[in-house]
Amino acid sequence: MTPFLKVDHVSKSFARGTATTEVLRDIDLTIARGSYVSIIGHSGCGKSTLLNLVAGLTPITTGAILLENQEVREPGPDRAVVFQNHSLLPWLSVYANVKLAVDKVFGNSKSRAERHDWTMHNLDLVQMTHAKDKLPAEISGGMKQRVGIARALAMEPKVLLLDEPFGALDALTRAHLQDSVMQIHARLGNTVIMITHDVDEAVLPSDRIVMMTNGPSATIGEILDVALPRPRKRLELSSDPTYLRARESVLKFLYERHRAPSLQAA
Amino acid sequence: MKSPDILTKESEPMTAQSAHNIILDSPGASASLVAAARSNEAQVIAFAPPRAPFAERMWAVAQSWFAVIVPPIIVLCALLLVWELASGGPKASLPPPSKIWADAKDLIVDPFFVNGPQDIGLGLRVMTSLQRVVMGFGLAAIAGILLGALVGQSVWAMRGLDPIFQVLRTVPPLAWLPISLAAFRDANPSAIFVIFITAIWPIIINTAVGIRNIPQDYRNVAAVLRLNHLEFFWRIMIPSAAPYIFTGLRIGIGLSWLAIVAAEMLTGGVGIGFFIWDAWNSSRLSDIVVALVYIGIVGFVLDRMVAGIGHLATRGTQAT
Ligand SMILES: Nc1ncnc2c1ncn2[C@@H]1O[C@H](COP(=O)(O)OP(=O)(O)OP(=O)(O)O)[C@@H](O)[C@H]1O
Ligand SMILES: [Mg+2]
Numbered sequence: 001m002t003p004f005l006k007v008d009h010v011s012k013s014f015a016r017g018t019a020t021t022e023v024l025r026d027i028d029l030t031i032a033r034g035s036y037v038s039i040i041g042h043s044g045c046g047k048s049t050l051l052n053l054v055a056g057l058t059p060i061t062t063g064a065i066l067l068e069n070q071e072v073r074e075p076g077p078d079r080a081v082v083f084q085n086h087s088l089l090p091w092l093s094v095y096a097n098v099k100l101a102v103d104k105v106f107g108n109s110k111s112r113a114e115r116h117d118w119t120m121h122n123l124d125l126v127q128m129t130h131a132k133d134k135l136p137a138e139i140s141g142g143m144k145q146r147v148g149i150a151r152a153l154a155m156e157p158k159v160l161l162l163d164e165p166f167g168a169l170d171a172l173t174r175a176h177l178q179d180s181v182m183q184i185h186a187r188l189g190n191t192v193i194m195i196t197h198d199v200d201e202a203v204l205p206s207d208r209i210v211m212m213t214n215g216p217s218a219t220i221g222e223i224l225d226v227a228l229p230r231p232r233k234r235l236e237l238s239s240d241p242t243y244l245r246a247r248e249s250v251l252k253f254l255y256e257r258h259r260a261p262s263l264q265a266a
Numbered sequence: 267m268k269s270p271d272i273l274t275k276e277s278e279p280m281t282a283q284s285a286h287n288i289i290l291d292s293p294g295a296s297a298s299l300v301a302a303a304r305s306n307e308a309q310v311i312a313f314a315p316p317r318a319p320f321a322e323r324m325w326a327v328a329q330s331w332f333a334v335i336v337p338p339i340i341v342l343c344a345l346l347l348v349w350e351l352a353s354g355g356p357k358a359s360l361p362p363p364s365k366i367w368a369d370a371k372d373l374i375v376d377p378f379f380v381n382g383p384q385d386i387g388l389g390l391r392v393m394t395s396l397q398r399v400v401m402g403f404g405l406a407a408i409a410g411i412l413l414g415a416l417v418g419q420s421v422w423a424m425r426g427l428d429p430i431f432q433v434l435r436t437v438p439p440l441a442w443l444p445i446s447l448a449a450f451r452d453a454n455p456s457a458i459f460v461i462f463i464t465a466i467w468p469i470i471i472n473t474a475v476g477i478r479n480i481p482q483d484y485r486n487v488a489a490v491l492r493l494n495h496l497e498f499f500w501r502i503m504i505p506s507a508a509p510y511i512f513t514g515l516r517i518g519i520g521l522s523w524l525a526i527v528a529a530e531m532l533t534g535g536v537g538i539g540f541f542i543w544d545a546w547n548s549s550r551l552s553d554i555v556v557a558l559v560y561i562g563i564v565g566f567v568l569d570r571m572v573a574g575i576g577h578l579a580t581r582g583t584q585a586t
Contacts, residue, residue, distance in 0.1 A: 057486055075489040087483035091505040091581075100501065104491045135581075155491075 002069055004033040004191065005054075005159060010063035012049055023049050025217040027063070029210065031159075036185055036192045038202040040250065041212030042258070047195045048084075050212075051163050054193065055081050067158060077105045080152035081161045085168065086144040088136040088151075095132040098122055098151045105155045122154040123147075125184055142173035146180075153184065162194040166201065175234065178204060186231060199254070203246045204232060211253045222253055361552050369552035377560075388538065388560050395526050395537040396564070398454070402461025403522045407515060410466045414473025414514070415503055424474070435467035439525035443532055453533035457526065464525040465518035469511070476510025477503055512576030519572050523565045 007029040013022045023046040031037050039047050052058040054065055056075040065072040067079070080101075088097050099119045106115055123129045126146035131139050136147070145165055152160055165181075166174040182205045185192055196202050202209050206226050213221040226246050228237070237243040346363045353362040361369065372379065377389025416423045417431075439460050446459040480503065488502050504511070530539025538557055545553040 055490065057489060075486075076492055077490060079490070081486065081490055083483055083486065085483065087487050089484060089487065089502070089505070091508075101491055104493065104497075 003030040003066075004068060005031040006066040007031075007050075007054070008064045008066065010050075010053060010065060011061050012046070012053060012058070013061045022217045023215055024053075025219050027220060029220060029223075031191060031193065031208075034189045034191055035207040036182075036205050037194070037208050037210060038206040039193065039195045039210045039212065040197070040199070040202045040254070041218065042214055042254065043197070045212045045215045045218040047212060048163055051081070051161050051193065051195055054159070055079050055161055057081075077101070077155040078158045079161055080155045080157035080159075081163065082145070082148045082152045082165045084164045086136070086141075086148040088144055088147055090136050093133050093135055094128060094139065094147050095119060095123065097136070097147060098154050101151045102154050118154060122150040125153060126150045126180060140173075142169050142177060145169065145177060149177075149181065149184075153188070153190075158191065160190050160192045162192065164195050164197065167197070174201075179234065181205065182232065199247055199250050202250060203243060204234065204237065209246070209250060211250065211258075213258050221258055224249055361555070366552040366555050369550070370556045373553060373556045384536070386536065388541070388557060391536055391538045391541050392560055392564055394535070395530060395539065398457050398530075398537065399461055399519075399522045399526050399568075402458040402526075403465050403519055405458075406462045406465035406469055406518060406522075409462075410469025410514065410518070411473050411504075411511060413466075414470040414511075415477055415499065415507075417470065418474035418477025418507070419503075428474075431467060431470060435471070439464040439521070440528050440532070443529060447533075453535055457529045457533050457535075457537075460525050460529045461522045465522045468517035468521065469514040472510045472514030472517070473507060476507025479510070480506045508580045509576070512572065512580060516569060516572045516576065519568050520565065523561070523568055527561060 007027050010024065010027045011022065012024040013020045027050060039050065041047050049058065053060055054072065056072050056079065072079070088094075089100070092100065099115070102110075102115050102119045102122075106118065110118065120129060120132075123132055126149055128143060128146050128150060131143060136144055139147070145168075149162075149165065162181075166177050169177065178201060181192075181194075184190075185205065192205075194202075194205070203226060209224040209226060210220055211222045211224065212218050224246060226242075228240070228242055228246075350362045350364060352358070353360045367374070373388050377387045377392075379387040380390070413427070417427050418424070442460050442463050443456060446456040446463075447453075450456045450459065484502050484506055488498050493501060526537065527539035527542070530537035531543040534540050538561060542554050542557050545551075545557065
């Protein structure tokens with residue numbers, strides 16, 4: 001069987017004038033359909049760069065990314081991105097933001113009424129139907145992030161790419177949104193790749209955790225499988241030995257073997 | 267001694283009562299809502315009271331209007347008075363307001379009279395000038411936004427066109443007039459062209475800046491959705507750059523109005539600009555002053571109109 005998503009010996013360098021900096025070196029990763037994969041690493045190591053490569057937003061320097069045996073060359077709705085800062089279009093209402101994506105992806109395959117229903121269905125998934133006519137400026141940060149997730153889900157992507165989707169949120173909202181993303185993943189079975197800084201956020205929902213070494217020329221340091229049964233409950237897991245072991249090995253990787261560059265210098 | 271006392275006595279209870287009303291307003295409303303929730307007959311209470319607060323609110327609105335309108339009127343009256351005194355002497359070179367009123371009463375009181383082909387009210391003259399401005403400015407808006415989008419979006423278009431624009435935009439409006447008269451061989455299209463060429467530069471430049479400032483996030487969203495060029499233009503570019511575009515449009519309409527008067531002085535016809543030139547040639551100074559007031563008011567209204575449309579159109583874009 002061919003893998004669902006294959007990142008095949010990918011390197012990425014940014015050229016600026018004559019100087020080039022290699023940000024990622026030789027990233028090799030296969031991801032199974034329907035799995036939840038977290039990418040964790042210190043700030044600036046190149047996580048967003050890797051996600052943008054998979055999204056097709058930045059061109060690959062060497063190597064290739066294959067999604068269902070098709071080479072990824074440009075962005076497209078089969079790899080929907082939830083950006084770190086929500087990136088809703090501020091002049092469109094919550095409804096219109098999601099509807100824009102729905103109209104674009106299903107313009108030919110669904111009728112007008114079906115597209116409306118599908119938009120409402122996805123807003124309902126993230127519990128945002130009550131604010132559908134509000135502008136992004138009129139809703140809270142957590143709500144914006146939920147609408148961003150609804151917009152991405154509405155595209156029925158093969159892969160859902162989340163770039164620190166909860167980074168700007170307070171702890172309570174964060175936990176709440178993590179739970180709803182986990183529920184949606186359980187319900188729809190889509191493949192998720194999520195970037196995070198946070199150890200618990202990585203361990204709780206993931207099947208696998210990809211830990212990256214520090215840049216420049218960052219690469220995959222270690223991949224950890226989290227063999228916990230689903231559905232996972234935040235409170236029950238907080239004392240579960242498997243969970244705690246997974247948590248500890250991520251912490252060890254980040255804070256002993258690959259400390260933040262600034263801390264190493266100190 | 268007595269009258270100020272009565273004044274304060276009368277005004278004090280009034281303000282006290284209005285404050286009282288405002289304070290009582292919201293708790294009273296919520297209390298009656300609670301009552302409405304408990305029993306059905308309480309609905310009558312919920313709808314009965316708002317009469318007095320409504321009058322209070324109208325009074326507040328009237329007061330704020332008063333505060334806006336009265337100071338400029340006072341200043342205006344003072345200025346007219348100073349002017350009257352300054353140019354009241356027999357050797358004064360400019361007419362005082364009283365003489366202007368006497369000379370140009372028909373122009374002031376009836377903007378829309380028609381006494382013959384060249385003897386028409388200033389309102390009608392302003393209309394013909396406005397028609398030219400609307401044509402020239404409308405064309406400048408369309409062409410300016412499109413060119414600005416091109417320059418803002420494409421690095422090569424910017425490198426090629428921007429230096430040329432930067433040079434051309436410094437050419438004064440009237441310097442274009444002989445060329446456009448030679449090209450169009452007719453006064454009306456020449457005047458429209460002068461408006462166009464005057465208004466287009468700020469529109470191009472501001473649109474280009476707005477489009478260069480479209481956040482990468484929105485471009486990424488468009489890329490993931492695979493918006494085509496036309497969709498990108500309408501759904502992302504125009505709304506995202508709208509605040510900049512409207513700044514350009516607002517500068518542009520102001521310049522148009524500046525240029526039309528000057529252009530009409532040279533091209534003739536029935537516009538307000540030619541009227542001033544004509545009045546100068548026949549020494550009707552009072553008429554000129556009246557025309558200046560017309561021009562100022564119309565320019566002000568134009569500016570406010572574009573600003574108002576811009577305000578409505580960019581409601582969402584400002585706050586991210
Ligand atoms: N367009 C670019 N041109 C040049 N260098 C870039 C570019 N984008 C990213 N980089 C560099 O690549 C490195 C990795 O950036 P990236 O944004 O992927 O980090 P990150 O792991 O997502 O960090 P964070 O956790 O803070 O978001 C950084 O050192 C950055 O300076
Ligand atoms: Mg990042």
